[in-house]
Amino acid sequence: MMKAACFRRFGGPEVLELVDLPDPHPGPGEVRIAVRAAGVNASDWKKRAGLMDRELPQTLGYEAAGVVDELGEGVRDAAVGDRVLGFCADGAAQAESAVLSSYAPVPPSLDLAVAAALPAAVETAVRALDRLGVGGGATLLVNGASGNVGSAAVQFAVARGARVIGTAGPANHAAVRAWGAEPLAYGDGLVERVRALAPGGVDLALDVAGSGVLPELVELAGGPGHVLTVADAAGAREHGVVFSRGDSGRALHALDGIGAMVAAGAFTPPPVRTFPLAAIADAHRAGEEGGTRGKIVLVVD
The missing domain is CATH 3.90.180.10 (Medium-chain alcohol dehydrogenases, catalytic domain)
Structure with a gap:
């Protein structure tokens, strides 16, 4: 079992909670990571407020960075132990484990909290x-x-x-x-x-x-x-x-090489403000209030 961010009813940040969910497993071409950091986006609090998907309960998070700990069938471009960033297609990246459907390597010099701020x-x-x-x-x-x-x-x-x-x-x-x-x-x-x-x-x-x-x-x-x-x-x-919206024609090739560009000084990522996963409600409040320059990222110890 793993801890994951979830809400069982629509409302303000107070409806967010950490729950125990079964460990996910990757399908063909996917990898599972031990999540070290997950990006928070405006779509997260729109979902929580009931402005998007209407089903309940819901998990949260579409982008994350972490360490690969399980490979799906046919994966040849990653190995267990690799640091990667990428997209979680099932919207459950704000958790201790997540399956990434698209991913790219993170150079050793790049902090994983910064890496998690990049994909979206x-x-x-x-x-x-x-x-x-x-x-x-x-x-x-x-x-x-x-x-x-x-x-x-x-x-x-x-x-x-x-x-x-x-x-x-x-x-x-x-x-x-x-x-x-x-x-x-x-x-x-x-x-x-x-x-x-x-x-x-x-x-x-x-x-x-x-x-x-x-x-x-x-x-x-x-x-x-x-x-x-x-x-x-x-x-x-x-x-x-x-x-242009993200549910059609996504430019997933954009992930290729972005970590290396940042590490080489060829791309400046946004500053990040981090919150522990357990403080997800505070992260949502900070995002909705505005005034935070850069990206809000949840970190998993």
């Missing part, structure tokens, strides 16, 4: 850039450039040879600049500020923040077909913009 943000960013067709010579506007997904999108777009303009709060402009992008303040007057840097507008725009600026992004990018959002489904429908 990296996959979302790469999926968005792939869908937009971001490549060398393009000018990309990223709305929300300093968050977990936005910072990943900026860094991957720069690595592809794109010119990147990113909106962020003033306190984060230095970080955006360090990633190779040109920072701008968000808020009223965005179109004018962008045109001061790119008089002809931009080729493509990515909305990560969901802050209601899709009309401005459409204007700057020359039409809704050049804009994608990962955060504003309603706005996408209203303005004819593509909305």
